Amino acid sequence: MDLGQGLRQALSKLTGAGLVDEAAVKSFLREIQRVLIANDVPVKLVFELSKSIEKKVLSADVPKGLSLREQVVRVVYEELVSLMGEKYEPSLKPRKLLLLGLYGSGKSTSCGKLSAFYKSRGLSAALISCDTDRPAAFAQLKQLSQKTGAQFYGSEKEADSAKIVRENLPHVKEDIVIVDSAGRSAFDEVLVKQLQAINSAFAPQEKILVMPADIGQVAARQAQQFHEAVGLTGVILTKLDGSGKGGGALAACHAAQVPVLFIGTGEKMGDLEPFDSKKFVGRLLGFPDFEALMQKVQEVAQEEKLEAEGMDKLTLGAFYKQLKAARKMGPLSSVFGMMGATDLPPEMMKTSEDKLKRYECIISSMTAAERDDTSLLRKSKSRLARVAKGSGCSEQDVRELLTQFEKICAMMEGFKKDRGMRKKLEKMLKKTGMSMDKLPGMGG
Numbered sequence: 001m002d003l004g005q006g007l008r009q010a011l012s013k014l015t016g017a018g019l020v021d022e023a024a025v026k027s028f029l030r031e032i033q034r035v036l037i038a039n040d041v042p043v044k045l046v047f048e049l050s051k052s053i054e055k056k057v058l059s060a061d062v063p064k065g066l067s068l069r070e071q072v073v074r075v076v077y078e079e080l081v082s083l084m085g086e087k088y089e090p091s092l093k094p095r096k097l098l099l100l101g102l103y104g105s106g107k108s109t110s111c112g113k114l115s116a117f118y119k120s121r122g123l124s125a126a127l128i129s130c131d132t133d134r135p136a137a138f139a140q141l142k143q144l145s146q147k148t149g150a151q152f153y154g155s156e157k158e159a160d161s162a163k164i165v166r167e168n169l170p171h172v173k174e175d176i177v178i179v180d181s182a183g184r185s186a187f188d189e190v191l192v193k194q195l196q197a198i199n200s201a202f203a204p205q206e207k208i209l210v211m212p213a214d215i216g217q218v219a220a221r222q223a224q225q226f227h228e229a230v231g232l233t234g235v236i237l238t239k240l241d242g243s244g245k246g247g248g249a250l251a252a253c254h255a256a257q258v259p260v261l262f263i264g265t266g267e268k269m270g271d272l273e274p275f276d277s278k279k280f281v282g283r284l285l286g287f288p289d290f291e292a293l294m295q296k297v298q299e300v301a302q303e304e305k306l307e308a309e310g311m312d313k314l315t316l317g318a319f320y321k322q323l324k325a326a327r328k329m330g331p332l333s334s335v336f337g338m339m340g341a342t343d344l345p346p347e348m349m350k351t352s353e354d355k356l357k358r359y360e361c362i363i364s365s366m367t368a369a370e371r372d373d374t375s376l377l378r379k380s381k382s383r384l385a386r387v388a389k390g391s392g393c394s395e396q397d398v399r400e401l402l403t404q405f406e407k408i409c410a411m412m413e414g415f416k417k418d419r420g421m422r423k424k425l426e427k428m429l430k431k432t433g434m435s436m437d438k439l440p441g442m443g444g
């Protein structure tokens with residue numbers, strides 16, 4: 001199970017629990033610990049994190065408008081963000097970048113991606129091939145430069161990489177100059193000497209170590225070694241698309257105070273993004289725009305306070321309205337999940353257009369009293385038969401509707417302790433509007 005899956009599962013267990021109390025929070029924290037450790041986040045960091053979550057959740061005052069479960073989600077989000085590090089804002093000033101790292105870490109690919117990134121920001125870019133070890137390295141980088149439209153510099157015959165820099169640099173006119181260096185299968189003296197020579201010939205503002213995310217917490221030690229050899233300004237973590245250990249590598253780098261500048265998320269030239277821990281964690285937890293969502297939850301809670309009571313009982317009429325609204329917006333499972341309604345019967349969320357029409361007929365065939373109190377229909381065969389006949393549906397259809405409705409009522413019962421959960425759900429449906437399109441599965 002990867003980090004995102006594990007975290008989402010733990011969260012949905014917690015938010016699905018009928019009552020979120022101290023015991024539920026503690027068992028949730030144990031699960032989070034297990035997931036993080038299994039995903040190679042250093043144990044020391046995991047314990048610090050869970051201690052800090054526990055302290056914030058159990059001893060701090062819950063901010064206005066948040067229930068305990070929402071508070072837990074918020075704190076977990078914030079703590080994970082601070083575990084993974086800072087957001088990187090790439091400078092758009094002309095500058096020189098040296099990429100280094102071991103074999104196959106993704107250096108050459110990242111050189112190409114970086115040139116594409118800066119070009120998309122309106123800067124011109126140059127690539128200099130200084131990998132004189134691998135025979136195909138020159139051709140590979142040249143090809144990448146053709147893909148991204150970067151200028152290419154190098155010398156296929158020259159074996160001295162520092163000399164390549166010295167000879168080519170004076171001719172480079174581009175804003176962003178990126179040097180691709182040779183790797184080794186392990187960190188050693190030969191590599192260090194070569195990098196130091198390039199470093200002094202090139203004098204780059206940025207020295208960026210490229211590491212694949214699947215090395216997990218080893219990332220910290222590797223960064224340390226390279227830092228001592230040439231001094232690093234940051235790292236690029238590649239292959240975050242395939243690795244469940246990305247969280248471990250990110251956390252380890254942050255703990256070692258090595259900033260993660262970019263992450264690579266695929267083999268294509270566009271698959272590079274400046275690292276943003278909020279975005280990363282939001283995606284992991286399944287809420288890409290977590291802050292907007294949280295704000296909405298709080299707004300809804302505030303409004304709800306101002307409003308008079310009057311919706312203490314869920315009626316079939318209100319249920320029907322809700323059902324129709326839910327259909328219009330597409331699957332809302334992530335919003336509902338966040339608010340604790342993970343047990344919403346899936347068949348209800350998937351109710352077909354046809355069924356909705358049938359439900360509408362059935363409900364409109366009921367008397368106001370029956371809509372207010374469905375037990376009348378359960379108690380009286382003749383009432384049930386009358387509604388079925390009046391709506392042109394079978395008695396089975398009517399019973400099915402009652403059953404679904406009763407399930408919802410039972411679920412709502414479970415939320416009684418949770419301030420105005422039902423009203424929140426109803427308001428979420430009304431309010432969410434455009435911005436919810438950004439959530440997973442919300443499109444269309």
Ligand SMILES: Nc1nc2c(ncn2[C@@H]2O[C@H](COP(=O)(O)OP(=O)(O)O)[C@@H](O)[C@H]2O)c(=O)[nH]1
Nearest residue numbers: 103104105106107108109238239264265266267
């Ligand atoms: N899936 C994925 N593959 C990557 C990523 N970055 C690099 N690769 C692949 O990793 C392999 C090694 O990359 P390369 O740039 O040649 O590594 P180098 O030896 O450090 O220069 C190539 O097959 C790349 O396509 C990434 O972010 N995601």
Ligand SMILES: [Mg+2]
Nearest residue numbers: 107108131137
């Ligand atoms: Mg290479």
